[in-house]
Amino acid sequence: MSTLKIPVRKFDAVIVGAGGAGLRAAIQLSESGLKTAVLSKVFPTRSHTVAAQGGVSASLGNSEEDHWHWHMYDTVKGSDWLGDQDAIEYMCRKAPEVVVELEHFGMPFDRTDEGKIYQRPFGGHMSNFGEKPVRRACAAADRTGHAMLHALYQRNVRANTQFFVEWMALDLIRDETGQVLGVIALEMETGEVVAFHAKATIFATGGAGRIFYSSTNAFINTGDGLGMAARAGIALEDMEFWQFHPTGVAGAGVLITEGVRGEGGILRNSDNERFMERYAPNAKDLASRDIVSRAMVTEINEGRGCGPNKDYVLLDITHLDPATIMKRLPGIREISIQFAGIDPIKAPIPVVPTCHYQMGGIPTNYRGEVVNQDGSVVKGFYAAGEVACASVHGANRLGTNSLLDLLVFGKSSGDSVVEAIKQNNVAHKDLPENFADLTMARLNRLETQTDGSSVNETRLELQRTMQKHCGVFRFKDMMVDGVAKILEVEKLVAKTEIKDKSKVWNTARVEALELDNLIEVAKATMISAEARKESRGAHVRDDAPDSEAFPNGRNDAEWHKHSLWHREGNKLSYKPVNMTPLSVETIALKTRSY
Amino acid sequence: MEASEALNKLRWRCTRRAMLETDLLLGKFLDEIFPALTPQQAAAFVVLADLEDLELWPLVNGSQECDDVSQAEVVAMLRRVRVK
Ligand SMILES: Cc1cc2nc3c(=O)[nH]c(=O)nc-3n(C[C@H](O)[C@H](O)[C@H](O)COP(=O)(O)OP(=O)(O)OC[C@H]3O[C@@H](n4cnc5c(N)ncnc54)[C@H](O)[C@@H]3O)c2cc1C
Numbered sequence: 001m002s003t004l005k006i007p008v009r010k011f012d013a014v015i016v017g018a019g020g021a022g023l024r025a026a027i028q029l030s031e032s033g034l035k036t037a038v039l040s041k042v043f044p045t046r047s048h049t050v051a052a053q054g055g056v057s058a059s060l061g062n063s064e065e066d067h068w069h070w071h072m073y074d075t076v077k078g079s080d081w082l083g084d085q086d087a088i089e090y091m092c093r094k095a096p097e098v099v100v101e102l103e104h105f106g107m108p109f110d111r112t113d114e115g116k117i118y119q120r121p122f123g124g125h126m127s128n129f130g131e132k133p134v135r136r137a138c139a140a141a142d143r144t145g146h147a148m149l150h151a152l153y154q155r156n157v158r159a160n161t162q163f164f165v166e167w168m169a170l171d172l173i174r175d176e177t178g179q180v181l182g183v184i185a186l187e188m189e190t191g192e193v194v195a196f197h198a199k200a201t202i203f204a205t206g207g208a209g210r211i212f213y214s215s216t217n218a219f220i221n222t223g224d225g226l227g228m229a230a231r232a233g234i235a236l237e238d239m240e241f242w243q244f245h246p247t248g249v250a251g252a253g254v255l256i257t258e259g260v261r262g263e264g265g266i267l268r269n270s271d272n273e274r275f276m277e278r279y280a281p282n283a284k285d286l287a288s289r290d291i292v293s294r295a296m297v298t299e300i301n302e303g304r305g306c307g308p309n310k311d312y313v314l315l316d317i318t319h320l321d322p323a324t325i326m327k328r329l330p331g332i333r334e335i336s337i338q339f340a341g342i343d344p345i346k347a348p349i350p351v352v353p354t355c356h357y358q359m360g361g362i363p364t365n366y367r368g369e370v371v372n373q374d375g376s377v378v379k380g381f382y383a384a385g386e387v388a389c390a391s392v393h394g395a396n397r398l399g400t401n402s403l404l405d406l407l408v409f410g411k412s413s414g415d416s417v418v419e420a421i422k423q424n425n426v427a428h429k430d431l432p433e434n435f436a437d438l439t440m441a442r443l444n445r446l447e448t449q450t451d452g453s454s455v456n457e458t459r460l461e462l463q464r465t466m467q468k469h470c471g472v473f474r475f476k477d478m479m480v481d482g483v484a485k486i487l488e489v490e491k492l493v494a495k496t497e498i499k500d501k502s503k504v505w506n507t508a509r510v511e512a513l514e515l516d517n518l519i520e521v522a523k524a525t526m527i528s529a530e531a532r533k534e535s536r537g538a539h540v541r542d543d544a545p546d547s548e549a550f551p552n553g554r555n556d557a558e559w560h561k562h563s564l565w566h567r568e569g570n571k572l573s574y575k576p577v578n579m580t581p582l583s584v585e586t587i588a589l590k591t592r593s594y
Numbered sequence: 595m596e597a598s599e600a601l602n603k604l605r606w607r608c609t610r611r612a613m614l615e616t617d618l619l620l621g622k623f624l625d626e627i628f629p630a631l632t633p634q635q636a637a638a639f640v641v642l643a644d645l646e647d648l649e650l651w652p653l654v655n656g657s658q659e660c661d662d663v664s665q666a667e668v669v670a671m672l673r674r675v676r677v678k
Contacts, residue, residue, distance in 0.1 A: 050612035334655030505602040
């Protein structure tokens, strides 16, 4: 099929993704009367946001004194000073507002005895600029993400948002000026390819955690938004930074929430020692995720791991009252039984650091507008949620800050679109003549490939390469080899072959198209990581260790800057970190210790 | 819809879910157990796969019981799946 024959549908705005970020953005658009289409690979309330159990942060101060400025400080420090301080101030100041708004949308938060939103402690949340832990995470039992999505979805139904469910966006449409004019998408039920022509396009496609072999992410997280953006010539920011969650069930990857440590869970090594006391004397088991992950890997590397292969540590909640476990952490027991074969009331759970969250993404400002290297906006293009890099998480995200990110920047991106469309009264710009040529070439290649590579095997090869060469601890030579290896994998991706050529529900085709996106993310990650010759936050290099000149291996003189990976030629460029908050003083560079 | 198309659709709904837990369990079930199910059990499984994860997961992890007899039989099979 050629571009000419592709049906075109017109909307004011199209949002790709119906998780927390997409649904939050859609409310702003639909409620302001814009004709809005939301595309999703799955029914909205089956999006990955459902998996978020722990909570959403906001300095409500319901359980004890708290302040957005303290939250901001924790976020800057958590980010290892790579987060942009304008965006971080914006997010932390907005947090109470968007959380209370969510409550009004019907979110069933847990309550204190006085009827206020219950708040629990979480790693990295401190009061008074790092002094002592504070209860800042708002939760709805261990169903926070699920409850949030339902509240947001219902609000969208009320506002008449139009959903296109089980549609996969394939590529962005850009004209010769670089303006974004919508997306090309595939309806899975029919196999039909359709153009969504829009004045504004918001990407809210979530993360890409499936680039790693061991991941807490559901299979859907294939980084489609990143792949589409990269193919359309948008650089990807800070892709070397991936957070590994300290407590994935050894083997399966399934997450044991940080809330377990919030409620009193303790990490132990093979000597039964509470080893976090040595690494983070104040925060202990509640230190920031990368600190805990690094401590666990050090214990394992130094021979104090548990089990026959000494390759995991133990998360112990056997000292907690079983009633507390059942009440505050209900799902955890079953997960442990089904995926580790352990009843945590009776025995500790085997855990290892597992890929969890992508800090980098499509570069945006705090208004959710996608930006070029010089800060100018890409007209018509917006992004929010895990796919975007605002950048509030910098080199390391604080737990519960991403549900907050998607509420705050989902809303702000929506507001930016409304403002742009309403104030400027823009009409639809004409689509370029050959707007779908590259997409059609990609689809035709897949239809006609013979003697090609298997999608499953190639994906596994990609995931193993990333895990081995670019995992939680990074080694210089391994990364150099990793770059060469991932470029070899790219060649396999370019000749994937599918046997099933049917149109209706051809999941083999969809999986091949997802792999086209995974490879872009994998290259961006490996190449950005190899180039960054320091340790910072979640990017920890063996050849950039802690020293007097470079505490924690961080080298601000050379590396206090954001990476930008450009697909064309695999080039990297860099841009400064924003150190100018909106209203308060700069939080000056400092060594990060807990 | 042809049988192969229906199976593909089911595969999508089993392996593009909200939670890794159910991706792993349902994917494994579909590959290893589903082919041997009776038509009635298969139909019950399709209904279960259509549930949202936080409806399905409580049934699988035993915190909630299933009212429907034929679904309960399949839920019991799902509970026995171990992904280690
Ligand atoms: C196990 C787990 C627990 C977590 N717990 C917490 C927590 O307690 N607190 C916290 O703050 N964060 C938590 N996180 C992180 C947080 O859940 C995610 O970062 C966040 O939910 C991402 O939301 P999103 O809206 O950006 O994307 P998602 O919710 O992943 O939604 C992405 C959407 O994009 C759609 N999509 C993707 N590609 C395409 C395409 N090509 N075409 C059409 N549609 C597409 C999908 O169908 C989906 O609707 C957790 C993450 C995991 C994995």
